[in-house]
Amino acid sequence: MSSTEMAVEIEGLHKRFGHVHALRGLDLRVPAGQVTGFLGPNGAGKTTTIRILLGLLRSDGGRVTMLGGDPWTDAVRLHRDLAYVPGDVTLWPNLTGGEAIDILARLSGPLDPVRKQAMLDRFELDPTKKARTYSKGNRQKVALVAALASRARLLLLDEPTSGLDPIMEAAFTESIREVKAEGRSVLLSSHIFSEVEKLADRVAIIREGVTVEAGTMAELRHLTRTQVTAVLDGGADALAAMAGVHDLTRADEHVTFAVDDDRLPAVLAEVARLSPRSLVANPPSLEELFLRHYGDELAAVNNGSRQ
Secondary structure, eight states: OOGGGEEEEEEEEEEEETTEEEEEEEEEEEETTSEEEEEOOTTSSHHHHHHHHTTSSOOSEEEEEETTBOTTTSHHHHHTTEEEEOSSOOOOTTSBHHHHHHHHHHTTSOOOHHHHHHHHHHTTOOTTSBGGGOOHHHHHHHHHHHHHHSOOSEEEEESTTTTOOHHHHHHHHHHHHHHHHTTOEEEEEOSOHHHHHHHOSEEEEEETTEEEEEEEHHHHHHTSEEEEEEEOSSOHHHHHTSTTEEEEEEETTEEEEEEEGGGHHHHHHHHHHTOOSEEEEEOOOHHHHHHHHHHHHHHHHHHHHHO
16 A cells, blocks of 8 residues: 555654653554554653654654654644544633534634534534533533534544443444544554444554554454354264364354354364354454454553462
């Protein structure tokens, strides 16, 4: 994919804060007209990357291109085509929500009042109240309405649904699908795996300032195994002996095992020959893909909690 088709292209990005090396050669691509999920725990470097894209920080090395420009030297021009939603929104306390939306949205160009009203209705936000009276969720809605009501070509979203209830999360999902249908681009950083899995065309997983996995969900799943559960009257030994079958366990007639994706057709054909009474095959979830890179940290946390 050429750079002209990229809303964001980062190669070998470095950033230090004193002795802390926050980004250690990070690579990231956000194709134009797509949603790219950006995953990693707190401290992995996601927010630092976004702050560099916003022109708030200057990188210490690497190449960063956003909407055909440099975020540091072309910040004024780029911000006309950019909308940003942080995970913890701070507003002017004496302005109403509607006034704050007008200011934020106009940073990305003329505000369409019809579009603004549609987003207010969707997120059930009263724009006449002072910002100081808003809960965290309502402050989040102000930033979302401003971003989604704009015509920004690129949305940078850093934990955008923090503080929203499930109904509003569904409204957010609907809105991002509309943004994508309009040909706009989204970089979505989130801890909610189901949210990213529903929306993202591509996913980048980072660890300690480095990209450790990137690609479409299909590409990432190709590197993993599918979990299969079947109810069989017999034949489990034959399945266990097949190439690509791993960790087969039996509990009465219930058989569970993992299978390499390139061996899945042959293994499922063998299961079908055994006339299963029930069969469920689950590809790995985004959370499982993520934990391939962070499972050791999770194990350390669990071991520590037992001590």
